[in-house]
Amino acid sequence: MGDTNNYFVHTSAIVDEGCEIGNGTKIWHFSHIMSHCKIGLNCNIGQNVVISPEVVLGNNVKVQNNVSIYTGVICEDDVFLGPSMVFTNVINPRSAVNRKSQYLKTVVKKGATIGANATIVCGHDIGKYAFIGAGAVVTKTVPDYALVMGNPARQTGWMSEYGQKLIFDKTGAATCSESGEKYLLKEGRVSNITPPENL
Secondary structure (H helix, E strand, C coil), X not given: CCCHHHCEECCCCEECCCCEECCCCEECCCCEECCCCEECCCCEECCCCEECCCCEECCCCEXXXXXXXXXXXXXXXXXXXXXXXXXXXXXXXXXXXXXXXXXXXXXXXXXXXXXXXXXXCCCCCECCCCXXXXXXXXXCCECCCEEEECCCCEEEEEECCCCCEXXXXXXXXXXXXXXXXXXXXXXXXXXXXXXXHHC
């Protein structure tokens, strides 16, 4: 597990054998980090969180209270998981049928946000900087920068890297109202076109 002086684990939390936890990470009350998880630098794991075996979290991942992250999930850097959101790992679970060999992978890409009480059905990746609205039920792959909401979740717009809704003009250009970063919508895909010197 490494030197516990480099990260914080509340006395009521449990961290199983074989986990890798990065410096600056905090694991709060009544959470359970199961075996062989990899958790990056400066993550915050809220209260009553369960992280199943072999889950991978990147750096600066924020996991709010009452979240379940099941085996097969990978969260890249700067992901935000809202309160009580949940991942699944099997499409057709049955109590009497062992399907541990059928876990499907879900990748949540850099900077994505998943809102409170959302459900992510396994096998569907969440694009970088995508924004999943509270209570959404995601049943298909979500593009980079997409804003999705509802049950089943449907795309309703696009979001900037700062979490502001993007309004594109006729040329496909948009500017983030908070950061001033420039974006381009072309052939159904959004990209950040801000010159590197302005980032």
